Amino acid sequence: MTIxxxxxxxxxxxxxxxVFEPLRRWTRQEVPSEEPPLEMTIAAMDAGEIRFGLTSAWYGPGGPLIANDxxxxxVAASPERLAGxxxxxxxxxxxxxxxxRRCVKELxxxxxRLLPWLWGLPPNDRRYYPLYAECVELGVPFCTQVGHTGPLRTSETGRPIPYLDDVALDFPELTIVAGHIGYPWTEEMITLARKYPNVHIDTSAYAAKRYPAALVEYxxxxxxxxxxxxxxxxxLLPHQALADLDTLGLDAEARALFLADNARRVFNLA
Incomplete structure (x- = not known):
């Protein structure tokens, strides 16, 4: 099972x-002519042998790109495969x-998840802090992006030190999941994951063959x-992200933790 x-x-x-025009250019993807059906996403999960996925809303200064509702x-259409x-x-x-609070308690x-580059505000900005406190109270992780940006926005907000370092110091009870591995500051991100019990890394946006050597060793x-x-x-399609997983040299325990067990624990999934 992969999550x-x-x-x-x-x-x-x-x-x-x-904002995604540079990514479309690099990945040679085109904007579809009509609204993609949810079955397309489920099919992509099946092709990558993904049993369960955490699908995200997107809010920016101009409003929602994908609304919570x-x-x-x-999720309601495919609750056995998706959570929000x-x-x-x-x-x-x-x-x-x-x-x-509504999203967690009612939905x-x-x-x-908030992306600092989309807001132009690093994660130690005061505007995040009420949300960190609420995440702690609700018992859910705060997910964010670290590392450089693909879109043509500043990458500075994605630097783990000092920005995410400050957050982990101020909110030791907050579970943090930092996505996109932090490149080119991957070793800064690994340092924070070592330093703080509740700080984690996710490998989104990177195929296994592109994981930095320091991350693989970790x-x-x-x-x-x-x-x-x-x-x-x-x-990035799931099957592309996992295509070279066997080359990483993970033992059976490390592989199972990476693909599912860590996610199950961190996100409190049944």
Whole structure:
């Protein structure tokens, strides 16, 4: 069983947004002519042998690219395959806290995701802090992006040190899942995962053959309980992300933890 912790159903509004134009160019993907059916996402999961996926909402300063209620509909249509990850309007902190609470308590979502590059605000900005406190109270992880950005936005907000380091210091009870491995600051991200019990890394947006050597070494050894699989579908298809997994040299325990068991524990999945 494999669990994908970072994916999103490719709605027209999402995949057609101007911010993803560089990614479409690099991956040679085109904007579809009509709304993609949810069956397309399930089929991509099947092709990659993904048993379960955490599908995310997307909110930015211009409003939702994928709204929380859209994600709730996707999950309701395929609850045995999907669970939701919330997103919120960072510029309205109290409304954001209430929306996060609704998503977890009423919709059954499993975490919160915010992308610092999309907001132009690093994760130690004061506007995130009420949401961190609410994540702790609700018992759900805060998920974010680390490393450089594919879209033409600043990469500075994705640097793990000092930004995510500050958050982990201020909120030792907060579970953090940092996606996109942190490249070119992967060793900074590994340092934080070693330093803080509740800080984790997910491998979304990277095929296994592109994992930095330091991350692979960490996954084989002391970090085997700290790294989770993510694809970043539809930008990277699950079967592409996992194609060269066997070349990493993970033993049976490390492989099982990476593909499913860490996700099951961190996101409190049955």
């Amino acid at each position: 994908d912790v970072w994916m999103q159903h490719p709605t027209l509004k999402f995949v057609g947004h101007e 859209e994600v709730a509909r996707f 990850i919330a997103s919120v309007d960072l510029h309205r902190p109290m409304a954001a806290v209430r929306e996060l 059954g979502f499993k975490g919160l 996954m084989r050894g002391s970090g085997r309980r700290k790294v989770l699989f993510g694809s970043n579908y539809p930008m």
